[in-house]
Amino acid sequence: MAVSGFEGFEKRLELHFFGDDPITFQLGLRKIDFESIQQVLEAVQCTVVSAVGNSYFDAYVLSESSLFVYPTKIIIKTCGTTQLLKSILPLIHYANHLGLTLSSCRYTRGSFIFPNSQPFPHTSFNDEVTFLEHTIPSNLCHRKASIMPSKSSSHSWHVFTAHSSITHHHNLNHNQSDIFTMEICMTELDPILARKFFRRPGDGKTGDSAGKEMTELTGINEINPNAFICDFAFDPCGYSMNGMDGDWYSTIHVTPEDGFSYASFECVGSVNDNIVHVLRKVVQIFRPGTMSISTTCSDYRNEMLKQMVTAVEPLGLKCRSRAMDQFPAADTVVFQTFTARRRSV
């Protein structure tokens, strides 16, 4: 039997809800009590490490990645051998109790490093899609599943989306068409940089204080200097952080072990943000051998993709593939892959 290491590649689920009661909208899903959140996570098989909230949303660092709860939106991202899709039914149940109904569901993930170690329903994308098809309510009738390819068969982007016929936009602060979600997956991290995500034995620090030190020593705090960061260092290695900047979140997770090293960066932002600065910082912190950037937005902009390539190519990563696909409710997903240029001897 093949020996497997920790599976860094996360599974990510984004659920949107709607309701008719304006009072519910003020806090909405944030009213789900902590015990119920823990029950959802029990089904997934992970636990809460820390929790913080601002006036827009609550951010949880989990034993396996992160959870973000907004009044009408939940984003949950888990790695390892967690069973993320098992969170859907309990989340729908708790939302219904608050008068909220599911209006859209998006599930994404990269290609697992150790696919044979995944438990059901994550045993294959087919199994995941079948599970999703049977689990989500029938009002989400516009559905699509797609595997977006790259040049390498071991790196693809798996996407499932489902939408109801009615679209509900409650984001009053931003022009919806300017907003995008960026999911970056990196493997073959520079081993010297990855070492910074190992604890020093006998450092006398807690997971929180060691995490804070890693955030500063690696320059993660410079990605968005305005973000409030909640960070955690695992023992003997591994790191997770959530950033909060108004209603924007960002999140980083690091599996630094040699042989299966992995780091992810995800944020939601606006096309007017400084994507070049963010991408350059992320690449400089990890120096990955392979990187993928998946962007989801409602209004596809070619300049944004060009900006991404311009940001990372001078740092030695070459764009090797670009795939684009359209999903229900007019979301466009672009999956780009990059690998390090061969170093000249």
Ligand SMILES: C[S@+](CC[C@H](N)C(=O)[O-])C[C@H]1O[C@@H](n2cnc3c(N)ncnc32)[C@H](O)[C@@H]1O
């Ligand atoms: C939870 S963190 C970050 C998760 C993120 N998805 C990733 O893999 O990049 C995973 C790293 O922490 C390490 N780790 C140490 N203790 C852990 C624990 N109790 N639960 C999960 N991971 C732990 C793992 O070996 C791995 O290097």
